[in-house]
Amino acid sequence: MEKFAGTIAIVTGGSAGIGKALIKRLLDKSVDLTVVGLARRPIEEFASFSNFRGFQCDVSKADQVQAVISSIQREFPGKSVQLLVNNAGHGKPLPLLDHSSLNDSCTIKVDSLEDVSSVYASQLNTNVLGLSLMTRAVSKLMDHQKCGNIININSMSGQRVVPTPNSHMYSATKFAVTALTEGTRQELRQINSSIRANQISPGYVDTDFFQAFSMEEGYQEKMKEIVKTAITSEDIVNSIMLCVEAQPGCQIGDIQMRPTVQKL
Amino acid sequence: MEKFAGTIAIVTGGSAGIGKALIKRLLDKSVDLTVVGLARRPIEEFASFSNFRGFQCDVSKADQVQAVISSIQREFPGKSVQLLVNNAGHGKPLPLLDHSSLNDSCTIKVDSLEDVSSVYASQLNTNVLGLSLMTRAVSKLMDHQKCGNIININSMSGQRVVPTPNSHMYSATKFAVTALTEGTRQELRQINSSIRANQISPGYVDTDFFQAFSMEEGYQEKMKEIVKTAITSEDIVNSIMLCVEAQPGCQIGDIQMRPTVQKL
């Protein structure tokens, strides 16, 4: 981590789950690193750390992202961002086809094609557009002569499509992320940057991600069972740290990780 | 084609390129098929065919798609749609990183992150969201007991990322399509539908697609050279027809096709 001393790390989706655990780890690891967290909700967690700075920001809105970028430049003049973790993301359960047998208790109720459009767009806008806006804007704040990382939190759903209709649009957004990570890597090489592009592709992780899908009791019971065997935010953070702490000449491309018991 | 007699075929992006060539072929092949074409521009081409009906429709807008669906139901009562070809799509040249050495003569000029957002969103909204809205809405008009096809026009850019920064966001949208085709296939199987999900993944095709990128002379010259060896809309239509004319028990999943001379 010493190589990141005096620089800024930005983590999107820092108000919960993986993002929150990562911010905690980074703050625990280094006092010389300024850690910036973004989320739509205020991040109150890390008030005790003087090297933490939270921003309310919906990453899918260009004006909000631009405002954060400007603030960072103003508040931390002379500091470069050497670590960007594109972690903000969500799924909204809705199949591709409109057929009752594909729905289950957590499928979102939609009344019109407008509703369908909102559900699909919400995922595309955060997981793909938001991630891309952050990459484009933050990469301008990076010192490309020095070691750093742009890390996308992808998913096993970005690697293969599983027969859960509710997840199919989410899976499409994560396939897009697979392309974006590789595209980012290629562009970094083309400009001879020292920044590394990495991706983590988890299966079930014990966060609010799935739990939030439905308050229905049967669903919550089922989720409790799944969560017992899920991997944890700490497991993901360990993998992120492998990417970050690797010596500058070594770029981890993709780390796929799942609960040991996960079938698909 | 006899198995499609008395039914409707919908082709999006029918005002140019592949879509226009496909409509022509379908009309030439069968008078018993009602062919519906969608595009943002009016489709004037097929006025002489009584079994053609064109609609102005931006497929990324739920209200416009819904309006077309309602019209089809009203105008063709009792007819099911057994063929949907999601062909509407476009690329907008802009890299993921903001670095002058990645730009070339056709890279779009952007002045702000808002501009970047518009360029990225335009591709996501047509290629991913629009395709999904069409699939969701049109699949309700299909008779799932009878043979039919939902065909997505993907791209070789949906299979692997090439080192052309301008195409990286486009590639991400087409990776998403790869997931959508497989997700659609799985959902069709889950509802025991007889409809088949197919995908065509072309390399360079001689259409307006790339030519429209830039009016700059050097670019147009270069394009003229590439187009000499490009595959044609007719080649793509041949592949689409293989999917359509296959016996009902045979589902073509993906047809990848490139100019013989294409390196990547």
Next chain:
Amino acid sequence: MEKFAGTIAIVTGGSAGIGKALIKRLLDKSVDLTVVGLARRPIEEFASFSNFRGFQCDVSKADQVQAVISSIQREFPGKSVQLLVNNAGHGKPLPLLDHSSLNDSCTIKVDSLEDVSSVYASQLNTNVLGLSLMTRAVSKLMDHQKCGNIININSMSGQRVVPTPNSHMYSATKFAVTALTEGTRQELRQINSSIRANQISPGYVDTDFFQAFSMEEGYQEKMKEIVKTAITSEDIVNSIMLCVEAQPGCQIGDIQMRPTVQKL
């Protein structure tokens, strides 16, 4: 097909299934094409065609392949081979792990690691080594200035791994074929050849392939059911012909095809 007049087509695995159906189609389509069939068994089928020539040849044995190559050069001086279809292949049901619950009625009985080795090696040697020996040797007999095709019969098992332990080694051999088709394509481009590299990736096809796995009655009954919905050799041949008949500038890369009802 006229572009192949006066040339030679070689089909491996011509004594049954897809290979036999393809030879028939080629002979029916053209009298100007010399069709050569290879199999370990003698191919007696096409005696009535003067433009057919069969060879007994195990494609995994370099000396036997070399002998066929020499015969072709001797018997057809001045003719080039413009079409090679690497179709010979087989699966042998045996899981990767030795655990009784993974075996079913058609799993091969093995008594030692030597037996395991023979079962695995048999598939590797035919599906990967044999295909490569044919490609290397036959590509020397091709006129690279003229249109032609090297077509590998891959499998959906070369695209993703399904949870049928018996098929896992077979799947590994077909993943290798996926790499070989792309490697062949790249090398053909590097030598500026006009020959096209293609691949067909079928799911269940109604041939002897699976039927031969076990004579056990329960298995044969189950197979009879599966075969009812399987695609046919004719379907595969239609796809092969799309690759062959495409205009010279158009190279089909991969055609994936499955029974419409196939879940995985």
Next chain:
Amino acid sequence: MEKFAGTIAIVTGGSAGIGKALIKRLLDKSVDLTVVGLARRPIEEFASFSNFRGFQCDVSKADQVQAVISSIQREFPGKSVQLLVNNAGHGKPLPLLDHSSLNDSCTIKVDSLEDVSSVYASQLNTNVLGLSLMTRAVSKLMDHQKCGNIININSMSGQRVVPTPNSHMYSATKFAVTALTEGTRQELRQINSSIRANQISPGYVDTDFFQAFSMEEGYQEKMKEIVKTAITSEDIVNSIMLCVEAQPGCQIGDIQMRPTVQKL
């Protein structure tokens, strides 16, 4: 590592490169672990460690593998093997097509199709068949109720095909490994094993792997340059240890890693 105390770890290809570095790390980390190394050459390195045991064994030969298995059972009665690292592997530079312009200074000289066959078979037999024999035989020595790992050392060449003709057959063998890792994972799940299947996919690593290709001076000079930026065996071992040290419920699937400067 405590969870592996009292058990055996087997590393194939322990006489050089990654395998040697891994054995060293394991021995340094734990005295409670018995480390077994296999290679065709004798492994003299670790004589000072009482918990190390080396075997001369060509993993592609079933009888030699069986002999090692029997020795382990005899020498370490009551100990289970909880860690298998399938690392033995090699490439032999030879293109798929026989065309002088595809050859370079390290391409193997071949005089006949028999020679070609030996070069191809050597890679298939070690990288695919040998790995499979080890997996099949060693998985019988594992306690599937307890945490453990089967780790395949794959390659970035197992993920995509690069335009280096010399590497195309090697790439095919590593594509096969990609399928074998996933097949192994699925079978472990089907028998409810606690053993995890993992894979590491490196780009250029600074070992004897490439250096051994040719003694030609130009080649050795070029290699010296590449090696300056290559990742190291230590980097790979760090990734292997992430898989091994992950908590039992967390299974790392694949770790892709390349030199930061590697273009492809």
